[in-house]
Amino acid sequence: MAAREPIGRSTQNPFTPGFGLTPVILAGREIAIEEFTAALRGEVPEARSILISGARGAGKTVLLAEFRELALEAGWTDLRLHTSSTSLAEELRRQAVSALRELDPEAETSQLTSARIASVAAERDIRRRYDGEGEDLTTVLDRLARLADEDGAGLLITLDELQSANRDQLHALTQHVQDLIGSGHAVAFLAAGIRPGVDALLDHERTTFLRRAHRIEVGSVDVGTAAEAIRLTVADTAKSITPEAAVLAGEISCGYPYLIQLIGSKAWQNSGDADVIEVEDVRGARPATIAAMIKNVHGPALRGLSPRKREYLHAMLEDEGPSAVGDIARRMGIDPRNQSTYRERLIEEELIRPAGRGFVQYALPYLAEALRHQESEGADIEPDRGLTRSRRARRR
Ligand SMILES: Nc1ncnc2c1ncn2[C@@H]1O[C@H](COP(=O)(O)OP(=O)(O)OP(=O)(O)O)[C@@H](O)[C@H]1O
Ligand SMILES: [Mg+2]
CATH class of the missing domain: 3.40.50.300 (P-loop containing nucleotide triphosphate hydrolases)
Known part of the structure; x- marks a missing residue:
């Protein structure tokens, strides 16, 4: 009988940044x-x-x-x-x-x-x-x-x-x-x-x-658990990830399940042929990770939003941390008592959450970035106008 090749560890990207795809490691369940x-x-x-x-x-x-x-x-x-x-x-x-x-x-x-x-x-x-x-x-x-x-x-x-x-x-x-x-x-x-x-x-x-x-x-897990999930996902493969890189990836994911897979996947891609995923690979993966989150999570959620609710979210952009509901009302030019209707609806829609008495904050990571992105780019992602001759046509 021919001797079997030793089974090498996989060189395939182990992350699953897609909807309905079961990850290798389940964080926080x-x-x-x-x-x-x-x-x-x-x-x-x-x-x-x-x-x-x-x-x-x-x-x-x-x-x-x-x-x-x-x-x-x-x-x-x-x-x-x-x-x-x-x-x-x-x-x-x-x-x-x-x-x-x-x-x-x-x-x-x-x-x-x-x-x-x-x-x-x-x-x-x-x-x-x-x-x-x-x-x-x-x-x-x-x-x-x-x-x-x-x-x-x-x-x-x-x-x-x-x-x-x-x-x-x-x-x-x-x-x-x-x-x-x-x-x-x-x-x-x-x-x-x-x-x-x-x-x-x-x-x-x-x-x-x-x-x-x-x-x-279901929602975010803590950042430490996210970092550990990323480290363990890589541990089963031919590559490894430095502890610092795993920690940074955990932080960028904010513990959000889809982001855990996105940052992991993109950092893996950035590391190319190298055996080790380094901090630079993770740092370089941040913009593409946020862009994918905006396109696939925030885009659909913001699309059907009424102008007033959108205005409410925009009024929160000025604040670094949580926003005072009184400030939001003032910025929107409405009576503070009226803002509570929008506040309640946005909480129900999981776009904001209460952050102590009289304060609210964005409920999902990178929602502020999504709002800024929409402000600068118009409502949707830039259409791709590039033209590429298809592989099939090239074969002819
Ligand atoms: N516990 C987990 N740990 C790590 N990653 C996870 C976990 N659960 C889901 N993911 C990843 O998160 C992403 C979204 O998962 P899933 O499709 O289950 O979300 P969903 O809540 O059903 O989304 P939707 O509302 O769009 O249907 C996938 O990339 C998946 O691999
Ligand atoms: Mg689903």
């Missing part, structure tokens, strides 16, 4: 993961209904995916719903039926028999049984949950981008989840979404179930 593991085991069944909320790029989808992995490892059956589907109930049925096909031992034996005797009729029978035709969704779900319950496992239902869910469909979905739980099945329900949309949904009377769910707010 230990407690949430411990709690969910305990909930899966049945120690705290009420903690199986979870609502993850937070700003864009705070790590909601990643946490949802990690919870799903934990559940799958523990033998749970998962149904993944998308708010983009036209009907959540239809999607739930489709997913439940296909999970049933996999789980139901009877279906398997019948399928084997039908393969052996090539009985078209028998195959058709199974298909009809699990098409869910003639069976209401409650019955289908009940049967699935009963099969999933075995060996201490259960049924996991997840829904990302909750803010875009249709309220009535969501109500119908949570009703099914409640019924299953009420019948004594082991069911976990995980939903994730950005605060403004989710809060609006929760205001509605038909969303009591979600209001009572265990709430996990």
